[in-house]
Amino acid sequence: PSLFSKPRGVTIIGASSKSGKIGNAIVQNIIQFGYPGNIYPVNAKSTDPILGLPAYTNVNNIEKNDCDLAIIVVPSKHVPKAIEDCGKKGIKGAVIISAGFKETGMEGSQLEKEVSSIASKYNMSIIGPNTLGIIDNDGLLNASFANSMPPKGNISFFSQSGAMCTSILDLTADQESVGFNKFISIGNKMDLNENDFLEYYNQDEKTKVITGYLEGVVNGKSFLNQASKVTPTKPVILIKSACTEDGSKAASSHTGTLAGSDLAYEVAFKQSGVIRVDCLEDLLGFSDAFSNQPLMSNNQVCVITNAGGPGILAADCISKSLHGLSLASLSEETKEKLSQVLPAAASYQNPIDVLGDAKASLYEKVIEIILKDDQIGSILVVLTPQTSTECDLTAKLLGELNLKFNHDEPTDSTTKSQHDKKTIMASFIGSKSVKSSWNVLNQYRIPNFYEPKHAVKALDAMWQYKKYLNKISYSNQQEQEEEAPLENIDKEMVSKVLHYIRHTKKHLATGGFEAAEVCTGYGINFPKAKVVTSVNEAVETATSIRYPVSLKIASTDILHKSKCGGVALNLKNEKQVHDAYELMMHRVNKAHPDANIQGIQVAYFAPQGQTELIIGISRDETFGSMIMVGIGGVLVESIKDVVFRVAPVNKEMAYEMLSEIKSQKLLNKKGPWDIEATVDTIMRVSQLSIDFPEIEEFDINPLMVYEPGKGTCCVDMRLRLSENEFQK
Numbered sequence: 186p187s188l189f190s191k192p193r194g195v196t197i198i199g200a201s202s203k204s205g206k207i208g209n210a211i212v213q214n215i216i217q218f219g220y221p222g223n224i225y226p227v228n229a230k231s232t233d234p235i236l237g238l239p240a241y242t243n244v245n246n247i248e249k250n251d252c253d254l255a256i257i258v259v260p261s262k263h264v265p266k267a268i269e270d271c272g273k274k275g276i277k278g279a280v281i282i283s284a285g286f287k288e289t290g291m292e293g294s295q296l297e298k299e300v301s302s303i304a305s306k307y308n309m310s311i312i313g314p315n316t317l318g319i320i321d322n323d324g325l326l327n328a329s330f331a332n333s334m335p336p337k338g339n340i341s342f343f344s345q346s347g348a349m350c351t352s353i354l355d356l357t358a359d360q361e362s363v364g365f366n367k368f369i370s371i372g373n374k375m376d377l378n379e380n381d382f383l384e385y386y387n388q389d390e391k392t393k394v395i396t397g398y399l400e401g402v403v404n405g406k407s408f409l410n411q412a413s414k415v416t417p418t419k420p421v422i423l424i425k426s427a428c429t430e431d432g433s434k435a436a437s438s439h440t441g442t443l444a445g446s447d448l449a450y451e452v453a454f455k456q457s458g459v460i461r462v463d464c465l466e467d468l469l470g471f472s473d474a475f476s477n478q479p480l481m482s483n484n485q486v487c488v489i490t491n492a493g494g495p496g497i498l499a500a501d502c503i504s505k506s507l508h509g510l511s512l513a514s515l516s517e518e519t520k521e522k523l524s525q526v527l528p529a530a531a532s533y534q535n536p537i538d539v540l541g542d543a544k545a546s547l548y549e550k551v552i553e554i555i556l557k558d559d560q561i562g563s564i565l566v567v568l569t570p571q572t573s574t575e576c577d578l579t580a581k582l583l584g585e586l587n588l589k590f591n592h593d594e595p596t597d598s599t600t601k602s603q604h605d606k607k608t609i610m611a612s613f614i615g616s617k618s619v620k621s622s623w624n625v626l627n628q629y630r631i632p633n634f635y636e637p638k639h640a641v642k643a644l645d646a647m648w649q650y651k652k653y654l655n656k657i658s659y660s661n662q663q664e665q666e667e668e669a670p671l672e673n674i675d676k677e678m679v680s681k682v683l684h685y686i687r688h689t690k691k692h693l694a695t696g697g698f699e700a701a702e703v704c705t706g707y708g709i710n711f712p713k714a715k716v717v718t719s720v721n722e723a724v725e726t727a728t729s730i731r732y733p734v735s736l737k738i739a740s741t742d743i744l745h746k747s748k749c750g751g752v753a754l755n756l757k758n759e760k761q762v763h764d765a766y767e768l769m770m771h772r773v774n775k776a777h778p779d780a781n782i783q784g785i786q787v788a789y790f791a792p793q794g795q796t797e798l799i800i801g802i803s804r805d806e807t808f809g810s811m812i813m814v815g816i817g818g819v820l821v822e823s824i825k826d827v828v829f830r831v832a833p834v835n836k837e838m839a840y841e842m843l844s845e846i847k848s849q850k851l852l853n854k855k856g857p858w859d860i861e862a863t864v865d866t867i868m869r870v871s872q873l874s875i876d877f878p879e880i881e882e883f884d885i886n887p888l889m890v891y892e893p894g895k896g897t898c899c900v901d902m903r904l905r906l907s908e909n910e911f912q913k
Contacts, residue, residue: 188310190367190437191324192253193222196276197246198267199258199283200226202235203495207282207330208258211318212236214327218334225252229259244270254278256318256328261285264297264314271402272307279304280328281313284374288315301375309376316372323366323391336469338364339393340472343371344879349398349424349465356469362627363473366426367393376405380411387415394475395419396468400427403810409453409831416458417494417657420475421651424462425450449805458653460646467642470634474643477630479591479606480651481562485513486644487555488536488637490567491543491574495614496536499565499637506641508649512536519558526550541571545578552583555591556607563608563647565640570618580622583611584629608647610640660837665673668836671865671872673701682706683877686906689741689781693881693906698739698786700902707869709885711899714788720766726787727762733790736765738773745901749776755790762787791898794889795858796851800867802874804882804907810874814842814867817887824848834871839864862896863888881907887906 196217201208212226212235225247226235232242241247244255244267255271256265261283271279287294304311312319318329322337333354340363344350347370353720357363367389369382379402386395395415403410417423425447454461462468486503490496503510513535515523520533526547532538537555548566555564566583570576591606611626611633613619628634634640682702686695704711713730716739717723727734738751746752750772753765766785766816773782799817804810812834815827828842843860846852866888872878883904890897 187388188253189280189319189369190326190389191222192278192326193251194225194249195220195222195254195256195328196227196241196252196325197256197270197328198227198244198260200228200235200529202228202231202233202240209235210330210332210389211256211282212238212330214329214331214334214659216365218327219325220327220636223249223251228403229911244274247274250275251677252276254280254328256280256282256833257313258282261293261296261314262413265303268300268303268307268309268311272303272309277308277496279312280316281372282316282318282330283312283313284315285505286314286375288373297373297375304376311376312369313372314345314375315850317350317370318371320368322364322368329370330393333358335368336361338362338366338476339387339478340365340396341369341386341394342396342398343369343379343386344372344398345374345379345400346398346488347372348439353469354463360469360473360627361624362477362630362632363469364476374403377530380404380407383408383411383415383421384713387419393419394472395421396423396472397421398424398426398468400425402807405453405805405831409457409808412457412459416650417654419863420460421458422460422462422471422475422646423454424464430596430701448829449808449811449831452811453808453831456831457754458650458657458769460650466639467646470632470639470643471646473632474608474610474647475650477632478608478610478647480647480654481608481644482605482646483560483562484509484511485560485562486510486565486641487513487515487558487561487563488565488567489548489551489555490536490540490569491539491548491571492539492567493538495567495612495637496538497510499567499612500536502638502641503644506645506648508645508652509792510641510645510648513561516558516560519554519560522554523551526554536567538847540588541569542573544573545575545582548579549582549586549662552586556586559605561607562605563610563644564643565637566609566611567637568611568613568619568622570615574618576613576619577625580611580613580625580629580631583609584625584631587629589632600660606758608644610634610644612640664708671708674869675706676876679703679706679877683906686741689737691786693774693908695744695904696743698783698868699741699785700904701788703904704885704899704902707873709866709869709899710897711902712791713790714786714894716784716786718784720763722758723766723785724759724762724788727756728759730757730787730789733757734762735788735790736762736769737786737788738769738778739783739786740773740780741783742778743782745775749773791889791900793888794891794898795855796890798863798890799884799886801885801886802832802869802870802879802904803829805831806876810871810878810880812842812867812871812874814839814863815846816848817885820851821886825852825905832871832874834867836864836868839867839871842867857893859893859896861893863890866899867899879907881905 199208226240255276257267286297320327350370384391474529488499503512523533613622631826698716701711715726733755736753797818797820801813808831811829812830816824826848828845885899885902
């Protein structure tokens with residue numbers, strides 16, 4: 186992508202002298218916004234000058250060899266030739282503005298593949314097709330057909346939608362505090378995609394905040410890896426749309442049902458430290474905050490307001506924050522200082538109400554006291570326009586305090602503060618009376634929000650990111666011993682079981698005796714079990730295993746065994762086993778007369794544990810296998826208290842997953858349980874998902890977890906293989 190930053194020369198293939206044509210607008214933008222390199226318009230029909238520049242009928246007619254970048258605006262059917270010509274000229278980067286490719290259907294998709302093949306032959310990097318173009322403030326290059334240049338700043342943006350680009354350009358045209366360094370419409374992502382631009386922006390010294398709009402990712406695993414490399418140094422804020430499905434696939438397992446269509450993105454974003462937003466307002470608001478304010482040192486927020494109602498709204502939003510913001514309790518020392526400057530009727534509690542007649546000087550005194558309180562991590566200044574409110578002056582004084590306390594280097598009028606930096610947000614509420622104040626706040630790089638709730642959301646996002654950085658820092662400080670490979674894993678045995686399931690040619694889902702073999706093959710404790718074919722053998726096996734036992738019909742044709750009487754539990758003697766066997770065979774043969782029945786599985790009936798969990802696998806088309814753990818047993822569907830991670834899951838992640846289960850009281854109701862053994866089981870399920878990606882869904886439910894040191898036991902398991910893998 187660096188080819189697109191500061192090219193020595195740019196050619197526009199499909200340039201036009203006619204006003205209103207995209208080929209004309211792009212040439213106009215490149216000239217107008219000060220690009221310092223050579224510009225070469227190419228028009229196959231004419232060599233007449235275009236906007237005062239010499240034109241060429243073919244890129245290979247350009248005498249100089251300084252052309253590094255081509256902007257292609259010709260009809261889609263002519264794009265293959267244009268790319269071929271660029272390749273022969275030695276041009277290594279191209280932005281294909283033209284539409285008419287895979288977004289139009291099969292024919293367009295084939296055309297896109299042809300273009301990709303030609304570009305690969307010449308080792309060219311391509312943005313697009315079907316793109317608005319690219320804007321680089323650092324390189325003074327606007328090679329797009331947008332009608333403006335974004336304000337200059339430290340935010341870089343990429344978007345799958347050109348319309349999102351133009352919307353953001355218009356929304357930020359008058360906002361000095363939301364400025365962009367690089368602004369790229371990535372279109373169909375034929376070649377370069379979001380993973381490339383994450384890496385590109387991460388390496389760019391003038392980019393502080395990375396933002397984007399996505400409808401999907403090309404390679405989920407690569408995205409996860411790349412985002413995880415970027416987020417420790419730069420915040421990544423993304424809109425991910427297309428988060429619903431018109432028709433969700435029918436899922437045969439609890440894990441599949443609970444996973445949902447959009448959950449994989451939520452999990453991957455959280456796992457890699459990406460901050461997800463669902464609207465442009467939050468994308469721009471969060472970008473403003475991260476771009477212009479330092480991260481807070483703690484989660485304690487102080488609200489300063491001249492109106493009770495908005496202050497209470499802000500406090501409510503803080504208490505409901507998703508990532509743990511807290512309304513700060515003011516120290517006695519701070520309250521004493523406040524009492525010396527506030528009028529008697531004012532509130533010394535948090536929110537601090539300076540009253541409706543507060544002048545800018547009072548705001549200044551109160552804010553400075555709070556800025557010197559190291560117990561507080563962030564400040565939200567709320568202002569409503571009233572008769573005596575000095576809106577502009579308050580904004581200016583707030584800005585000066587921001588410079589004094591938060592800037593790394595003192596200016597002529599400030600001295601560096603010895604206190605921790607604090608995140609400062611403003612919510613100057615109104616329109617006509619405060620509009621000029623917003624401009625003042627923008628000049629001082631104070632993020633301003635029309636309502637306190639949006640300011641709190643931005644603070645919450647910054648605290649979310651701060652916690653993520655703290656977690657990474659803690660992990661890095663620990664002595665990281667390389668995790669030993671899991672023992673007692675028999676891949677060959679499990680491979681044979683899955684091969685058998687595939688070739689029954691009736692069902693790709695199973696439980697029962699195959700389940701026991703899969704668990705045993707990966708070192709997951711499963712009750713002793715044997716498939717028998719007669720009532721006498723059932724009794725003998727039950728006696729040798731020891732009572733109590735369970736009986737379960739063994740048939741790959743019957744998935745939901747309990748519905749047809751194919752399960753009997755907690756049988757305590759020979760007579761109960763004898764009667765249950767006879768009754769089960771009668772009921773199952775009546776319900777499924779054509780089923781292939783291998784026999785009945787006799788298994789030791791595992792005792793109740795300290796707690797019951799569910800552990801599962803759900804395969805996502807984009808990110809691969811996701812591992813789930815949560816409250817299991819009969820409560821799994823009603824409570825739906827589960828946690829997901831994209832595989833592979835290591836020991837640290839497994840512990841983290843268990844800690845994120847919300848119903849901790851329910852987990853610990855009977856007392857301590859074997860967390861170490863549970864972590865081991867989660868890691869074994871994760872390894873199973875990596876070794877056998879054809880497993881579409883997998884449940885262990887319940888997993889009985891016993892007292893510390895006593896281990897776990899898989900009571901029941903179900904899996905389903907992917908139809909796609911099966912067809913291969």
